[in-house]
Amino acid sequence: MTSSAITASGLxxxxxxxxxxxxxxxxxxxxxxFSLLGPNGAGKxxxxxxxxxxxxxxxxxxxxxxxxxxxETRAVRAAIGVTGQFAAVDELLTGQENLQLMADLKRLxxxxxxxxxxxxxxxxxxxxxxxxxxxxxxxxxRRKLDLAMTLVGRPRIIFLDEPTTGLDPRSRRTMWDxxxxxxxxxxxxxxxxxxxxxxxxLADRIAVLDQxxxxxxxxxxxxxxxxxxxxxRLRFAGELELDAAARILPDSTRDDEDLILRVPSDGGAxxxxxxxxxxxxxxxxxxxxxxxxxxLDDVFLALxxxxxxxxxx
Amino acid sequence: MSYxxxxxxxxxxxxxxxxxxxxxxVLFPIVLLLMFVYVIGGAFDIPGxxxxxxxxxxxxxxxxxxxxxxxxxxxxxxxxxxxNRFKVMDISRSAVLSAHVAESMLRTVIAIAGLVxxxxxxxxxxxxGPLEWLGAIGFLVLVSFATTWLTVALGLFAKTPESAxxxxxxxxxxxxxxxxxxxxxxxxxxxxxFAEYQxxxxxxxxxxxxxxxxxxxxxxxxxVIWCVGIALAGYVWSLSIxxxxx
Numbered sequence: 001m002t003s004s005a006i007t008a009s010g011l012x013x014x015x016x017x018x019x020x021x022x023x024x025x026x027x028x029x030x031x032x033x034f035s036l037l038g039p040n041g042a043g044k045x046x047x048x049x050x051x052x053x054x055x056x057x058x059x060x061x062x063x064x065x066x067x068x069x070x071x072e073t074r075a076v077r078a079a080i081g082v083t084g085q086f087a088a089v090d091e092l093l094t095g096q097e098n099l100q101l102m103a104d105l106k107r108l109x110x111x112x113x114x115x116x117x118x119x120x121x122x123x124x125x126x127x128x129x130x131x132x133x134x135x136x137x138x139x140x141x142r143r144k145l146d147l148a149m150t151l152v153g154r155p156r157i158i159f160l161d162e163p164t165t166g167l168d169p170r171s172r173r174t175m176w177d178x179x180x181x182x183x184x185x186x187x188x189x190x191x192x193x194x195x196x197x198x199x200x201x202l203a204d205r206i207a208v209l210d211q212x213x214x215x216x217x218x219x220x221x222x223x224x225x226x227x228x229x230x231x232x233r234l235r236f237a238g239e240l241e242l243d244a245a246a247r248i249l250p251d252s253t254r255d256d257e258d259l260i261l262r263v264p265s266d267g268g269a270x271x272x273x274x275x276x277x278x279x280x281x282x283x284x285x286x287x288x289x290x291x292x293x294x295x296l297d298d299v300f301l302a303l304x305x306x307x308x309x310x311x312x313x
Numbered sequence: 314m315s316y317x318x319x320x321x322x323x324x325x326x327x328x329x330x331x332x333x334x335x336x337x338x339v340l341f342p343i344v345l346l347l348m349f350v351y352v353i354g355g356a357f358d359i360p361g362x363x364x365x366x367x368x369x370x371x372x373x374x375x376x377x378x379x380x381x382x383x384x385x386x387x388x389x390x391x392x393x394x395x396x397n398r399f400k401v402m403d404i405s406r407s408a409v410l411s412a413h414v415a416e417s418m419l420r421t422v423i424a425i426a427g428l429v430x431x432x433x434x435x436x437x438x439x440x441x442g443p444l445e446w447l448g449a450i451g452f453l454v455l456v457s458f459a460t461t462w463l464t465v466a467l468g469l470f471a472k473t474p475e476s477a478x479x480x481x482x483x484x485x486x487x488x489x490x491x492x493x494x495x496x497x498x499x500x501x502x503x504x505x506x507f508a509e510y511q512x513x514x515x516x517x518x519x520x521x522x523x524x525x526x527x528x529x530x531x532x533x534x535x536x537v538i539w540c541v542g543i544a545l546a547g548y549v550w551s552l553s554i555x556x557x558x559x
Contacts, residue, residue: 052401053401054397054400054401074403077401077402077403078403080401082397082398082401084394084397084398086394086397087394088394088395088396088397088398089394089395090323090393090395091393092326092327092330092331093323093326093327097326101319101323104319104322105316105319105399105402105404106402133330149398150398
């Protein structure tokens with residue numbers, strides 16, 4: 001057992017002449033959360049499919065839990081749990097039956113199976129709906145059941161493909177809490193997401209995927225240092241104030257129509273205090289003041305030179 | 314418990330939660346039997362009692378009629394998300410499909426038992442001895458096995474549940490164009506040749522022969538070859554589509 005849960009080198013995959021993954025290298029330490037960040041069509045799901053033995057790569061090697069995905073497929077499958085983008089639950093079974101099905105397929109004994117099912121229902125707050133058919137569940141409940149099913153049999157490595165896409169903020173937070181708990185128990189998490197915020201909050205390391213290539217890799221802090229996308233947005237009451245402010249803040253970009261000035265900023269308390277102090281010195285009234293942290297668009301703009309949230313692949 | 318029996322339990326729950334389908338599978342063949350025996354059959358010129366002629370054909374029809382539900386179940390299983398979960402688990406790939414076949418065959422056995430019960434009550438008096446009965450049961454299980462595997466392949470092949478309902482129609486229709494209801498010799502040219510050479514005529518003649526206590530070796534051999542061929546083709550085709558559809 002090495003300390004790497006997942007390693008990949010030179011991973012390639014093409015569908016006909018369309019290159020989806022163009023040489024991906026990964027090294028994910030056991031017991032950490034790794035987040036693969038990218039827009040729709042960047043190749044996130046294809047990466048997950050290759051790592052989870054669903055799709056065969058055209059080139060490169062992948063080891064998951066110490067086993068080669070191409071030659072030791074069964075050993076890999078026994079070690080992993082996968083929750084895909086679309087809830088993989090049996091709609092004609094109840095929540096409890098879905099979990100029991102997993103317990104049976106994982107060959108847990110009947111006593112242990114029952115205990116695991118009861119525990120998971122409780123942990124995911126599904127006990128009340130346990131005897132209802134999954135088809136009657138809300139989107140958030142379905143996702144929870146889906147993840148609960150993945151956890152039956154305690155997989156050491158869990159793949160979560162956009163686990164919070166389409167969830168309301170409360171369900172998203174619940175999902176984040178569950179993910180943190182899992183890592184605290186020593187599980188390795190491979191998480192794909194479209195949201196920088198999500199990767200930022202959860203991940204130990206982030207890799208940014210764009211058109212089948214990793215364009216950046218590092219801790220959230222390292223990554224954000226590469227992104228100059230953060231800025232302060234100032235709105236003024238009139239053109240006079242806008243002109244005055246623009247004169248003392250030469251790096252800023254102005255928007256005359258909406259009377260807005262965007263000032264590049266790291267968002268830190270010191271730089272904000274300095275900025276406000278300068279405006280105050282010259283008695284420039286600011287109507288509205290807001291700090292913008294970089295979002296995925298900023299990341300892509302910075303790393304690829306284009307705003308790129310709609311690449312098809 | 315093996316993977317296949319776990320999956321079978323799952324499929325059986327699905328079936329029980331769809332009472333209309335069960336009702337349909339069991340009741341429709343009985344309605345058809347009543348219709349042919351009491352309404353239409355009187356006009357047919359068939360030696361002996363018509364119910365003795367028609368019941369074996371109806372039994373085979375029952376097998377085929379249940380297939381559309383199987384095609385639909387297999388297809389919706391593939392188009393719903395849970396199949397992706399099974400694929401990344403360390404379980405045998407064929408367990409999912411075998412469970413469909415087992416469930417379909419169980420449903421068919423229940424439907425045939427119901428049909429034969431009604432037929433016996435209506436005066437069906439097969440001459441078969443215990444050995445022929447056993448032979449007939451074994452042969453019907455083989456027919457059900459073969460046609461179900463082919464249906465599983467068709468269900469997998471169909472892109473949507475709607476088209477899955479369609480792909481099984483030929484299998485449901487074939488027995489009507491065989492000697493199930495009237496002897497092939499009485500049919501018009503073209504249809505007659507088709508009826509004589511399609512698999513369901515020897516299959517039905519085998520069931521009829523066995524139940525009448527006088528099986529003809531010719532039709533038994535042809536029917537068994539057909540069944541083994543259909544089963545093999547269905548099995549190989551099913552697995553190849555199943556592996557391809559990610």
